[in-house]
Amino acid sequence: xxxxxxxxxxxxxxxxxxxxxxxxxxxxxxxxxxxxxxxxxxxxxxxxxxxxxxxxxxxxxxxxxxxxxxxxxxxxxxxxxxxxxxxxxxxxxxxxxxxxxxxxxxxxxxxxxxxxxxxxxxxxxxxxxxxxxxxxxxxxxxxxxxxxxxxxxxxxxxxxxxxxxxxxxxxxxxxxxxxxxxxxxxxxxxxxxxxxxxxxxxxxxxxxxxxxxxxxxxxxxxxxx
Numbered sequence: 001x002x003x004x005x006x007x008x009x010x011x012x013x014x015x016x017x018x019x020x021x022x023x024x025x026x027x028x029x030x031x032x033x034x035x036x037x038x039x040x041x042x043x044x045x046x047x048x049x050x051x052x053x054x055x056x057x058x059x060x061x062x063x064x065x066x067x068x069x070x071x072x073x074x075x076x077x078x079x080x081x082x083x084x085x086x087x088x089x090x091x092x093x094x095x096x097x098x099x100x101x102x103x104x105x106x107x108x109x110x111x112x113x114x115x116x117x118x119x120x121x122x123x124x125x126x127x128x129x130x131x132x133x134x135x136x137x138x139x140x141x142x143x144x145x146x147x148x149x150x151x152x153x154x155x156x157x158x159x160x161x162x163x164x165x166x167x168x169x170x171x172x173x174x175x176x177x178x179x180x181x182x183x184x185x186x187x188x189x190x191x192x193x194x195x196x197x198x199x200x201x202x203x204x205x206x207x208x209x210x211x212x213x214x215x216x217x218x219x220x221x222x223x224x225x
Contacts (some may be wrong), residue, residue, distance in 0.1 A: 017203070
């Protein structure tokens with residue numbers, strides 16, 4: 001049975017597919033490196049006593065939760081060109097959207113990790129004579145970080161998988177390359193879609209699975225402690 005895998009052996013098709021995966025991973029990596037520090041800072045601010053700050057950040061979080069990533073991509077890529085006259089490449093638009101989305105998700109994770117610390121931790125630190133700043137730095141943040149790392153790693157895998165949407169704004173990543181290969185071999189290999197998309201699935205799996213294993217390992221290790 002012809003499953004369409006043979007088209008990947010023609011010319012540079014497999015190399016092109018790997019290059020497309022590299023573009024998707026590069027966009028994910030840049031977005032992660034920018035969004036995680038921003039999200040950590042915003043998450044700490046979200047636990048502040050200022051109602052105005054918390055309200056603004058909550059609105060930001062709700063916008064990200066309600067608005068699909070694809071709509072955000074269209075707004076940034078097409079909207080900025082029409083309204084602001086700024087010509088952004090697909091890659092830059094993708095990074096902006098993923099940072100906007102990832103920072104909000106990270107902010108909520110940080111907020112949840114900090115607020116999940118039991119009240120008696122604060123009381124114990126106060127009983128030991130620690131100031132509020134010392135309690136935050138030496139008691140609360142280390143415990144919050146321990147709970148946060150596995151969750152943030154899972155966020156990274158989600159960002160990698162969501163890069164499949166950037167093909168809609170013309171970025172030639174792995175899914176776009178797969179579509180091009182299928183179209184180019186439509187007449188000679190009618191079953192190419194199965195083989196090519198199966199390989200795309202395997203490539204995404206191999207990219208995300210090790211990250212998921214790290215998150216699972218950290219969860220098990222720290223749950224024992």
